[in-house]
Amino acid sequence: MENNQDNVQYTPYPGSLVVSLLFKILFSSLTGGKRSFHQDSQQVAKRFVQPIKVLGQEYIPSSGPCLLTLNHYHRPGMQGYWLAMGVSALVPCDIRWIMTSAWTFTGQSRGMVMIKKPVVRWFIGRIAHLYDFLGMPPVPPDPAEAQERALAVRQVIQYARQATNPVIGLAPEGGDIYNVKMGWPPPGAGRFMLYLNRLGMPVVPIGISEVDGALCYRFGPAYNLEIPPDLPAQEQDTLAIRQVMGAIAGLLPEAMWGDFQPLVAKSS
Numbered sequence: 001m002e003n004n005q006d007n008v009q010y011t012p013y014p015g016s017l018v019v020s021l022l023f024k025i026l027f028s029s030l031t032g033g034k035r036s037f038h039q040d041s042q043q044v045a046k047r048f049v050q051p052i053k054v055l056g057q058e059y060i061p062s063s064g065p066c067l068l069t070l071n072h073y074h075r076p077g078m079q080g081y082w083l084a085m086g087v088s089a090l091v092p093c094d095i096r097w098i099m100t101s102a103w104t105f106t107g108q109s110r111g112m113v114m115i116k117k118p119v120v121r122w123f124i125g126r127i128a129h130l131y132d133f134l135g136m137p138p139v140p141p142d143p144a145e146a147q148e149r150a151l152a153v154r155q156v157i158q159y160a161r162q163a164t165n166p167v168i169g170l171a172p173e174g175g176d177i178y179n180v181k182m183g184w185p186p187p188g189a190g191r192f193m194l195y196l197n198r199l200g201m202p203v204v205p206i207g208i209s210e211v212d213g214a215l216c217y218r219f220g221p222a223y224n225l226e227i228p229p230d231l232p233a234q235e236q237d238t239l240a241i242r243q244v245m246g247a248i249a250g251l252l253p254e255a256m257w258g259d260f261q262p263l264v265a266k267s268s
Helices: 015-031 037-045 080-090 111-116 118-131 143-162 189-198 233-249
Strands: 052-055 066-070 096-100 134-136 167-170 203-211 214-219
Touching: 015 037, 015 118, 037 080, 066 080, 066 189, 066 233, 080 096, 080 167, 080 203, 080 214, 096 118, 134 143, 143 167, 143 189, 189 233, 203 233
Parallel strands: 052 214, 066 167, 066 203, 096 134, 096 167
Antiparallel strands: 203 214
């Protein structure tokens, strides 16, 4: 499949849509209300400017439990949160997304400034509360946030254990990738996904790319990670990452594979 995404430079969503959504979020935040990310995403999807192509529709889960994993595709004009909205518009049930607790700008001097601004953390926290998202410290990991990250992981695991048919959404790479190729998730991401999988949440791979001017969402069959339990923790982590990212790579153009080879996982 030819990858023409480098020729796509426009924003797939009108500016008026962004402003309208921000006003709704701000109003609900100030009034203490809640919003459905699924319903808001469906409204956003109706106003996509860019053509949308959905492949593997038969693999779109109708309910949980499952762990949705997608590549954190990013380019100027295409922020990662729009991809999550696209997935939430397609999946017919509410998804608890794991989202960053701060904004980062990889390779840009303003990044650390934005992270430290209390108003930014407050705004992101309000969005998480508004949509019942699961917060996680940003990538790359900051050693000073180790305790915060451990607490966030425990909260996700607690939700997965206690919820009825949970659907959790995750971009394993964590941060915005300013390269067409997939990047490596942070250390520990593999064991985190493996733990959720062993709690009874099959992994659903989703590959997102831009091909021939269209924004493509390609779903793959749900599968379980095959990791020998007697391996050292670091090896389990690496193998789990390779399996998850390999399953996603199998749904993307070759130019986006990076260090990962497509894997055909056994369906659950």
